[in-house]
Amino acid sequence: MIEFAMDITLVISLLWLAWLLLAAQDMFKAIILFIIFGLFMALVWARLNAPDVALAEAAIGSGLSGALLLASLRRSGESGAGNEQRAGGLEPGSGITPGSATLNITHRLLTVLIIGLAGTLVWAAWVMPPQHSGLTEQVTARMQRSGVSNPVTAVLLNFRGYDTLLEIGVLLLALICVRSLGALPQFLTLRPPGMVLMAFTRLLVPFMVLVAGYLLWAGAHAPGGAFQGGAVLAAAGVLLLLADIGLLQSCPERLLRALAALGFTVFLLVASMMLQASGQILNYTPARAGAWILLIESAALISIALILVLLFSGGRFEKGRVPAQERDPVQ
Amino acid sequence: MFLIEALGVLLVLAGMPFFLAGTLGLLRFPDVYTRLHALTKADNLGLGLVVLGLALQASSWQAAAKLLLIWVLVLLASATACHIVARSALHRGLKPWNRKEQ
Numbered sequence: 001m002i003e004f005a006m007d008i009t010l011v012i013s014l015l016w017l018a019w020l021l022l023a024a025q026d027m028f029k030a031i032i033l034f035i036i037f038g039l040f041m042a043l044v045w046a047r048l049n050a051p052d053v054a055l056a057e058a059a060i061g062s063g064l065s066g067a068l069l070l071a072s073l074r075r076s077g078e079s080g081a082g083n084e085q086r087a088g089g090l091e092p093g094s095g096i097t098p099g100s101a102t103l104n105i106t107h108r109l110l111t112v113l114i115i116g117l118a119g120t121l122v123w124a125a126w127v128m129p130p131q132h133s134g135l136t137e138q139v140t141a142r143m144q145r146s147g148v149s150n151p152v153t154a155v156l157l158n159f160r161g162y163d164t165l166l167e168i169g170v171l172l173l174a175l176i177c178v179r180s181l182g183a184l185p186q187f188l189t190l191r192p193p194g195m196v197l198m199a200f201t202r203l204l205v206p207f208m209v210l211v212a213g214y215l216l217w218a219g220a221h222a223p224g225g226a227f228q229g230g231a232v233l234a235a236a237g238v239l240l241l242l243a244d245i246g247l248l249q250s251c252p253e254r255l256l257r258a259l260a261a262l263g264f265t266v267f268l269l270v271a272s273m274m275l276q277a278s279g280q281i282l283n284y285t286p287a288r289a290g291a292w293i294l295l296i297e298s299a300a301l302i303s304i305a306l307i308l309v310l311l312f313s314g315g316r317f318e319k320g321r322v323p324a325q326e327r328d329p330v331q
Numbered sequence: 332m333f334l335i336e337a338l339g340v341l342l343v344l345a346g347m348p349f350f351l352a353g354t355l356g357l358l359r360f361p362d363v364y365t366r367l368h369a370l371t372k373a374d375n376l377g378l379g380l381v382v383l384g385l386a387l388q389a390s391s392w393q394a395a396a397k398l399l400l401i402w403v404l405v406l407l408a409s410a411t412a413c414h415i416v417a418r419s420a421l422h423r424g425l426k427p428w429n430r431k432e433q
Contacts, residue, residue: 194418200411207404 007047014040031069038062051223052152055215059231060308067238068312075314147289148220156225157293161282165267168300172264175307179315193243201243208236216301220290226263226297230304237309241317248309249317256317260310263303267296335387342384349377362428363420367413374409378402 017040021033038061045054139151139159146154156164212233219225240247270292271282278285284292310316349372356369382402386395 194414196411196414200407203407204404 010040010044010047014044027073031066031073034069035062035066038066052225052228055223055228056231059228059235063235064231064238064308064312071312145286145289147284147286147291147293150219150221150223150225152223153219153225153293153297157296158282158284158289161271164300165264165271165282168264168267168303171304171307172261175260175310175315178311181315183314183316183318198243198245201239201245205236205239208232208239212236212301212305216297219297220294226300226304230301230308233301233305234308234312237305238312241309241313251317256306256310259302260306261303263296263300266299270296339384339387342380342387344384346377346380346384349373349380353377363425364417364427367417371409371413375406378405 014037017033017037021030021037024030024033038057041061042054042058045051045057139155142159143149143151143154146158148154148158212229215224215229215232216226217224219229237248274283275281353369353371353373356372357366360366360369379402382398386398389395389398
């Protein structure tokens with residue numbers, strides 16, 4: 001009974017938050033609501049017994065995406081008239097006026113489409129057999145040969161390893177695209193970090209590195225893995241950037257590029273070795289599968305973390321710290 | 332055994348009013364600074380009591396240590412976040428609320 005009440009509360013809160021966030025006029029408010037929405041989503045995944053997804057949702061969906069959105073808002077606000085003015089919703093005369101006829105038709109068409117989609121989903125859920133287990137049986141039958149004991153990792157890195165290879169490729173491609181856009185305006189100079197944030201970062205970053213390593217290791221037999229660990233490591237990197245501790249900025253450019261490409265390269269190398277040896281891509285021998293998966297995941301962890309932090313900071317780590325006279329008197 | 336269980340429940344229950352008060356303060360207090368003050372009370376003392384209560388009922392000392400570690404990390408994070416928000420508000424020129432000026 002209590003669990004049912006909790007689930008209902010979660011579902012209603014989720015829908016309500018989604019509505020609030022879509023209806024928010026102020027961009028800043030919308031982003032904060034988006035972060036809260038992500039945290040509720042993580043709770044929902046946890047309730048659905050999917051701790052892997054919950055971890056990823058909280059770290060990437062809520063934390064990193066939220067930080068990315070806030071950083072973009074700050075940059076777009078600063079390129080405009082002033083710092084105080086936030087890039088808020090639709091300003092009068094700046095976009096399409098809601099009264100125009102074409103927009104009305106588009107709205108109606110969209111409404112019909114959305115209602116149709118919602119109806120189809122409800123119908124699909126309705127006719128689904130209650131005992132439908134999807135591919136669970138096939139996965140459990142082959143767990144012995146996967147080299148790991150966590151089914152999620154087995155699917156991601158073994159049975160459907162090809163998908164994950166492409167995913168890491170997409171991440172790398174996104175970074176290359178962002179970098180090709182050129183330098184972005186620096187956003188740290190206006191408000192230098194205080195001593196409290198610096199001390200906090202110095203305390204917390206070693207912890208986060210430890211947790212990332214643990215998640216990577218735990219991925220073989222429990223919820224965790226390269227994406228979850230990478231997200232935690234990326235959060236540590238974002239903290240380092242925000243606290244203006246020059247660790248990442250002092251990395252040589254070549255090393256950064258090599259590390260960002262490391263995950264995809266190792267994955268691709270292993271895949272082509274398997275192709276040579278067995279004629280099938282990513283067809284590990286069951287005895288060695290665990291070791292191959294750990295190797296690929298370790299390389300992927302570093303690349304995922306680095307790419308996420310680089311995306312947050314606009315593709316590059318800007319060199320040049322805040323000049324002393326601009327440092328803030330209020331500490 | 333029963334006494335420890337009861338003490339655990341008592342501590343969790345004792346922690347709850349702090350969350351209620353913190354939420355009330357967040358909704359009803361006049362400005363950013365006073366609201367932060369209310370929130371950090373819930374984070375620090377309320378969570379501390381709840382964690383202590385749960386640690387008493389934990390199945391192993393490892394689980395209890397994990398719970399206490401969570402509390403320490405939240406203490407650090409909430410104090411830092413509170414400081415950053417207050418500092419940012421001060422930078423934007425928000426004056427602390429004053430009863431005489433109202």
